[in-house]
Amino acid sequence: MKKENQTQEIEERYQALFSNAAAVKALTQVVANSLGPKGLDAMLVDRFGEVVVTNDGVTILTLMDAQHPAARMVVNMARAQEREVGDGTTTAAVLAGALVSEGVNQILKGVPVSKVLAGMNRALNHALFLIRKNAIKVGSITDDRLLAAAKIAGRGDERVAAILRDAAAMLEDKLQDPGFKLADLVLAKVGADTTLIPGVVINKSPLWEEGSQKLQEVRLLVLDDGLYPEEVEEEALASEAGFEQYLKNQKIFQENLKKLKELGVKLILLTRGISDIAEEFCYENEIMVITRITQKELKRVLEFTGARAAKRTSLNKPVEELQKMLGYARTCFYDSRLDFTIIEGGAGKATATVLIGAATDEVVDEQERIAKDAAGSFAAAYRSGVLPGGGAFFLYLSREVESLKNRLPGMESYGVMAFSEALKVPFRVMAENAGFNGLEKLGDLMTLQVQKNNYALGLDFETGEFIDMIAGGVVDPAEVVYQAVKNASEVAISLLKINTIIKMKDYEVLKEGEQEDGGKR
Ligand SMILES: Nc1ncnc2c1ncn2[C@@H]1O[C@H](COP(=O)(O)OP(=O)(O)O)[C@@H](O)[C@H]1O
Numbered sequence: 001m002k003k004e005n006q007t008q009e010i011e012e013r014y015q016a017l018f019s020n021a022a023a024v025k026a027l028t029q030v031v032a033n034s035l036g037p038k039g040l041d042a043m044l045v046d047r048f049g050e051v052v053v054t055n056d057g058v059t060i061l062t063l064m065d066a067q068h069p070a071a072r073m074v075v076n077m078a079r080a081q082e083r084e085v086g087d088g089t090t091t092a093a094v095l096a097g098a099l100v101s102e103g104v105n106q107i108l109k110g111v112p113v114s115k116v117l118a119g120m121n122r123a124l125n126h127a128l129f130l131i132r133k134n135a136i137k138v139g140s141i142t143d144d145r146l147l148a149a150a151k152i153a154g155r156g157d158e159r160v161a162a163i164l165r166d167a168a169a170m171l172e173d174k175l176q177d178p179g180f181k182l183a184d185l186v187l188a189k190v191g192a193d194t195t196l197i198p199g200v201v202i203n204k205s206p207l208w209e210e211g212s213q214k215l216q217e218v219r220l221l222v223l224d225d226g227l228y229p230e231e232v233e234e235e236a237l238a239s240e241a242g243f244e245q246y247l248k249n250q251k252i253f254q255e256n257l258k259k260l261k262e263l264g265v266k267l268i269l270l271t272r273g274i275s276d277i278a279e280e281f282c283y284e285n286e287i288m289v290i291t292r293i294t295q296k297e298l299k300r301v302l303e304f305t306g307a308r309a310a311k312r313t314s315l316n317k318p319v320e321e322l323q324k325m326l327g328y329a330r331t332c333f334y335d336s337r338l339d340f341t342i343i344e345g346g347a348g349k350a351t352a353t354v355l356i357g358a359a360t361d362e363v364v365d366e367q368e369r370i371a372k373d374a375a376g377s378f379a380a381a382y383r384s385g386v387l388p389g390g391g392a393f394f395l396y397l398s399r400e401v402e403s404l405k406n407r408l409p410g411m412e413s414y415g416v417m418a419f420s421e422a423l424k425v426p427f428r429v430m431a432e433n434a435g436f437n438g439l440e441k442l443g444d445l446m447t448l449q450v451q452k453n454n455y456a457l458g459l460d461f462e463t464g465e466f467i468d469m470i471a472g473g474v475v476d477p478a479e480v481v482y483q484a485v486k487n488a489s490e491v492a493i494s495l496l497k498i499n500t501i502i503k504m505k506d507y508e509v510l511k512e513g514e515q516e517d518g519g520k521r
Pocket residue numbers: 034035036037039055056057058087088089090091092152153388389390391459460461474475476
């Protein structure tokens with residue numbers, strides 16, 4: 001009877017914790033099925049019957065429509081992982097789920113939450129240190145381990161990995177730039193051949209197609225704006241002065257258009273639309289026009305061609321000044337089969353477009369995600385080096401972290417144990433997804449790694465044999481592993497810390513209210 005009461009007491013005390021843990025478990029079990037080379041795809045369907053088929057952890061999590069706040073914390077964590085390093089989202093989610101479960105197990109045993117958390121924090125710091133310390137640095141862009149990292153993240157697609165490497169080689173100095181993303185070069189298109197284009201692709205057709213044959217020696221104007229005359233407000237138009245202003249604006253505009261002809265502009269790119277007069281003028285003068293290009297395209301064109309972003313008011317400037325805003329490209333042409341425009345031979349900084357072909361609409365998005373993952377991994381491996389993949393390195397981390405417990409006072413070691421156990425989960429899940437007995441393979445591999453003193457040993461998920469992952473080309477970028485462990489631990493630790501859930505007013509509404517109050521005072 002007494003025991004029953006006690007259990008009940010514990011359960012009440014940890015109600016919030018259990019509710020969170022259950023939600024996280026439910027969520028991470030779904031993504032776990034997709035982890036690793038033998039992970040299955042998930043099919044997500046919305047209430048209108050729209051279907052997405054994917055193997056990508058962050059996509060599954062984002063589209064899952066998770067309602068529970070704890071589950072949403074894990075979704076946001078996976079998104080952060082995607083933003084930061086572009087890969088490792090499934091691993092991070094699975095690890096977070098495992099950390100929460102293992103942490104809860106210790107708490108249920110009666111270990112105080114604070115001790116579990118302290119131990120986990122110590123284990124985390126040690127794990128992060130070991131990841132940095134053991135990262136195998138790569139020498140150059142042509143290092144095969146980079147290709148391997150891209151191939152592993154890109155679902156084994158060797159061709160895409162090689163194209164990414166060639167693209168990276170063209171812009172090597174940029175890869176170190178934290179603002180640059182190799183994945184931004186990827187463009188997937190139904191019916192295209194997978195290939196490297198040494199230039200920028202604008203995913204649009206020009207305003208008219210005939211006459212838009214291949215342009216050579218192209219001077220181009222890029223407007224982060226539309227090509228319209230200055231507008232006069234409708235009310236003002238009714239007055240005589242207003243109407244005169246209107247006529248004047250039209251005249252200035254006509255003059256400005258003539259400047260473009262004088263400057264020999266052959267291509268105009270706009271982020272907004274164009275007026276009828278301008279369109280007619282361009283048509284007559286064989287100037288190719290593409291309207292409503294995206295900001296991303298704009299940025300790439302500016303860099304590539306050396307053009308400066310102009311506004312329509314820039315056209316009021318004298319010709320000599322306007323000339324300085326123009327860019328240059330050797331060629332520009334519209335590919336009518338693929339319905340996009342290719343600009344090559346820019347006078348600015350080198351760039352490339354990694355064109356990914358897909359057979360149908362259904363697979364094009366997934367192909368794009370895979371290629372972007374591969375690109376993210378390539379760049380991350382270049383910056384930070386690589387580690388053995390397939391969960392093998394996590395087993396080494398698990399052992400090393402476990403050994404910490406002998407050095408720690410009292411109960412903190414339980415937190416360390418929880419962390420060490422959780423690190424075994426990605427490998428076990430991958431082995432199970434490949435149809436093996438996860439626990440058995442885990443035990444065998446842990447022993448083998450110690451016996452051979454080689455933490456690169458892992459499981460070949462095809463044959464069930466143990467092989468050296470580095471030699472076999474199964475590598476993960478150190479930065480991806482680092483962020484996955486860090487992000488997963490942070491979210492797990494904050495979830496374990498929560499012992500009360502209080503329903504509050506809508507946070508956004510609350511914040512707005514505060515601002516209004518502040519204004520009044
Ligand atoms: N051919 C392979 N053999 C062994 N492990 C692989 C292979 N391909 C991928 N992996 C491993 O699968 C894990 C990544 O799985 P994935 O489902 O892509 O999840 P994530 O979203 O975490 O990248 C990595 O640990 C990687 O090393």
